[in-house]
Amino acid sequence: MKKRKALTWYVTAVMCYCSLAHAAYQDDIGYTQLATELGAATPDGSGVAVTQVEAETGDGEFSPNKPGASTLSGKVFVAGSTGSTDYSPHAFGVASLFYGNFDSIAPGITNIKYFSAEGWAQGDFLRAGEVVVPDYTTHDSRVANHSWIGFLEDPDTEVYDRPLTLEAVQRLDWVIATDDYIHVAGVNNGSSSYPLNMEAFNTITVGNLSGTTSTVTSALLEGGGNPYVEGRIIPLLVATNSATSNATPVISAAAALLVETADANPAFSLNRSHANASRANQTIYDGATSEAIKAILMAGASRIAINQQTDDTYTLATVSATTPDPNGLDYRFGAGVLNIYNSYHILASGEVDSDEDDGGGSGSIDATYGWDYDESFGDLGDNSTATYRFSLAETLMFMSTLTWNADIDIDQLATVSPTPDSAATLYDLDLALYDVTGGSNTLVSESASSTQNTETIWTTLLGGRDYELRVTTTSSNFEWDYAVAWRTEALVVPEPGSLAMLILAGIGGTMRRGDRRY
Known part of the structure; x- marks a missing residue:
């Protein structure tokens, strides 16, 4: 076991000195x-x-x-x-x-x-x-x-x-x-x-x-x-x-x-x-x-x-997912560009329980904006499937993200340092969207990565249909928490001539103690 000496380990950091962006x-x-x-x-x-x-x-x-x-x-x-x-x-x-x-x-x-x-x-x-x-x-x-x-x-x-x-x-x-x-x-x-x-x-x-x-x-x-x-x-x-x-x-x-x-x-x-x-x-x-x-x-x-x-x-x-990962993210831009207007309204729409946590309710949600936090998910928890039902009157874009944290065994980390093994457990949760109109059960879109702790769906949904958003898991012997959020928006078709990707220059470099960077 290597014992730590006072401030002898140090961080090699990369920083970028850039002028402040305009308030735009x-x-x-x-x-x-x-x-x-x-x-x-x-x-x-x-x-x-x-x-x-x-x-x-x-x-x-x-x-x-x-x-x-x-x-x-x-x-x-x-x-x-x-x-x-x-x-x-x-x-x-x-x-x-x-x-x-x-x-x-x-x-x-x-x-x-x-x-x-x-x-x-x-x-x-x-x-x-x-x-x-x-x-x-x-x-x-x-x-x-x-x-x-x-x-x-x-x-x-x-x-x-x-x-x-x-x-x-x-x-x-x-x-x-x-x-x-x-x-x-x-x-x-x-x-x-x-x-x-x-x-x-x-x-x-x-x-x-x-x-x-x-x-x-x-x-x-x-x-x-x-x-x-x-x-x-x-x-x-x-x-x-x-x-x-x-x-x-x-x-x-x-x-x-x-x-x-x-x-x-x-x-x-x-x-x-x-x-x-x-x-x-x-x-x-x-x-x-x-x-x-x-x-x-x-x-x-x-x-x-x-x-x-x-x-x-x-x-x-x-920022369309031209190179999507199994968890629905773009390799370059993730879920996309921050939009605090949308995120504020998702939060302000209020938490909605899944069908399984709703005490016999319908699990019905407003697809415009919404979210849920489940503190007891898994086969050792309250439920290992969570269902959220909604209907659309018109064709819209639908976005949803599921997140959960990796579970860390701190006793392992606090006993031996540095630990030779991983102290983390990553439970495998998935997000899927089904068309259930008229009793059907047709998969529309899914996000099912086994290596990451987010799942994202971004798809077009037809109006006049009934849908179910489902959180499931392939893991067993666990109880853990997750959050899921969703929204819809009108279809947007940009003008073809305006689809120029913005290319911005970044500054990178390695800095150690004693180096200077201006």
């Missing part, structure tokens, strides 16, 4: 439409504490708190890691989009804890390399942003330490599943894989519309019985910002906006909460669970997006 990005993601509709009632992240993790610059800076910056006026910062107190330009740029007063969609966020990536991965939070459980958030943070990527190295050889990196990834997955502490992680602007954060199952991974970012995972552990296999789809979502460092805090802000909405409206979650659910003794409503937020964001995503951040032009970017 808010038009791209449906925020302007939402704010116009809700007016003064538009959620802004108020009351949601957050965390920002940053790779250190060459001079050791990682603080987002730029002195005198008006966009950070009223914000309260708490350092989670020791080191330089000087601000990092990269961290400040991320902060401006995450919770800044002028550029963020969640400017109501005021309480921020920030870490260096090195400290967060090791002794300050995840405690990789130690035989103890990860820390918990005494700051009450609900959403964490990671606009950096990396891996852990052996301090003596400076060689990638795969077992310790796997341990850190599994610790992150455990924190998310245990505390419903939502972590949003950017993928590499280039094609290389940096496993820490972006290859965790339970994170929300973020890319951009360039189509050149990392698209699949590497193999964190070879051999059978290991769910961290090569080829899993990343990212899950994209935003129209030019680099993943800027796209990621936009998704984080959207997650915080939804958490605020769920907390402020218990009825949206059928008044179901999990008191003291997290190790920080937070009350988590169904709509604010890590599974529900991920499902609602993914189901709300736009498969066709207009990027309005160029000077004079409107470039249509099609």
Whole structure:
């Protein structure tokens, strides 16, 4: 067993220094439409504490708190890691989009804890390399942003330490599943894989519309019985910002906006909460669970997006699943472009039980917007099939995403470090849509990956028909939770001449302690 030395393991990180996107990005993601509709009632992240993790610059800076910056006026910062107190330009740029007063969609966020990536991965939070459980958030943070990527190295050889990196990834997955502490992680602007954060199952991974970012995972552990296999789809979502460092805090802000909405409206979650659910003794409503937020964001995503951040032009970017995975995601863009208008309305439509959980009800849903969180699914739970019934009067596009977390055996991780084996169990859940008109049972579409923890359906449904959305499982001897979200929209046929894919340049590079990057 290799014992950890104080701060000798370090994170190799890739960062992108980019100017802030014009506020037109808010038009791209449906925020302007939402704010116009809700007016003064538009959620802004108020009351949601957050965390920002940053790779250190060459001079050791990682603080987002730029002195005198008006966009950070009223914000309260708490350092989670020791080191330089000087601000990092990269961290400040991320902060401006995450919770800044002028550029963020969640400017109501005021309480921020920030870490260096090195400290967060090791002794300050995840405690990789130690035989103890990860820390918990005494700051009450609900959403964490990671606009950096990396891996852990052996301090003596400076060689990638795969077992310790796997341990850190599994610790992150455990924190998310245990505390419903939502972590949003950017993928590499280039094609290389940096496993820490972006290859965790339970994170929300973020890319951009360039189509050149990392698209699949590497193999964190070879051999059978290991769910961290090569080829899993990343990212899950994209935003129209030019680099993943800027796209990621936009998704984080959207997650915080939804958490605020769920907390402020218990009825949206059928008044179901999990008191003291997290190790920080937070009350988590169904709509604010890590599974529900991920499902609602993914189901709300736009498969066709207009990027309005160029000077004079409107470039249509099609995000159709031209290279789909068995879980229904596009290899480049995941579920599509963030659309907070859709996601807000999915959440606000209210939780709806499946037929099996409805106490003898019909399991009938409104297909326009909806979602469900099932805390006891599986053959050891309340049900191992969940059915949601609906009818359509007209032909529409139908989107649905099913999400669940990987189950991590923390006792294994907290006993031997680094653990030689995977401590994760990935239950196999599937999502299928059937036409049941007149007693028929015709499969229309399905998402049935065996290696990933999301399933997504995106298909055209004919009007005048009856349908069933079904969640099933091939796993046994388990009880676990999932969330599923859905919506419909009118068919959109873009003009053929406007289907030019937006290509944006990313900046990537490797940085170690002592290197400089400007």
